[in-house]
Amino acid sequence: MEEKLKKIMLILSSTRQSPRAVDYAIEKAIENNAEIEILFIIDVNIPDLVFEKMRETDLLPERQSKELYETILREYRQRGYALIENIEAQMKNKEISYSVFIERGDFAEEALKKIEEVLPDLVILTRSKKSKISRFIYGSSVDYLIRKSPCKIRIVEE
Secondary structure (H helix, E strand, O other): OOOOOOEEEEEEEOOOOOHHHHHHHHHHHHHHOOEEEEEEEEEOHHHHHHHHHHHHOOOOOHHHHHHHHHHHHHHHHHHHHHHHHHHHHHHHHOOOOEEEEEEEEOHHHHHHHHHHHHOOOEEEEOOOOOOHHHHHHHOOHHHHHHHHOOOEEEEOOO
16 A cells, blocks of 8 residues: 655656646545645856856857846746746645745755755656757756655656
8 A cells, every 4th residue: 555645745846847747646645635736946067157158159148148147047037937826826726735846946855855855755847958969968856856855756748
C-alpha cells in the first residue's frame, strides 16, 4: 500500500512549465488531501550564458547588456506570476491548501534549498527541453536533483 502524501512540492521555472505536471500535482493533492507547495524559480542560467557570450564578443556594451538582462528577468518574473495566478485559481476552485514561493537563481540550487527546507513527501517537476547530447555535455539539473534530494521526485514528461 502506498504511503499517504501530506505535502507535495510542485517546481516550475522560466524554462520548466508543464500543464501536465500541474494537473498531476492537483490530482495527487486531491487523492491524498495533501497541501501543495508551489515553487517558481526565475532561472538565471540561460540569460547568464547568453549575456556572457554577448560580452565576450562585444555585441552589446556593458551597460546595455545589464539593462537587457534585467528586462529579461523581469519578463520571466511576470510570466511566473501569471502562471501562478492560473494555478492558484485551480487550487482555490478545488479547495486545495497551498503555499507559493518565488526564488531567483540557479534552478538546481534553489530547488534543492527549498526541498531541504520544506521536506515534502513528493516533488513534482518536468525537464526543460534539451537534447540528450546537450544533457550529456552540460549535465541536467533534474538528474542532479534526483541524486541529491532527500525526497521522492516524480518527473512529468510533457
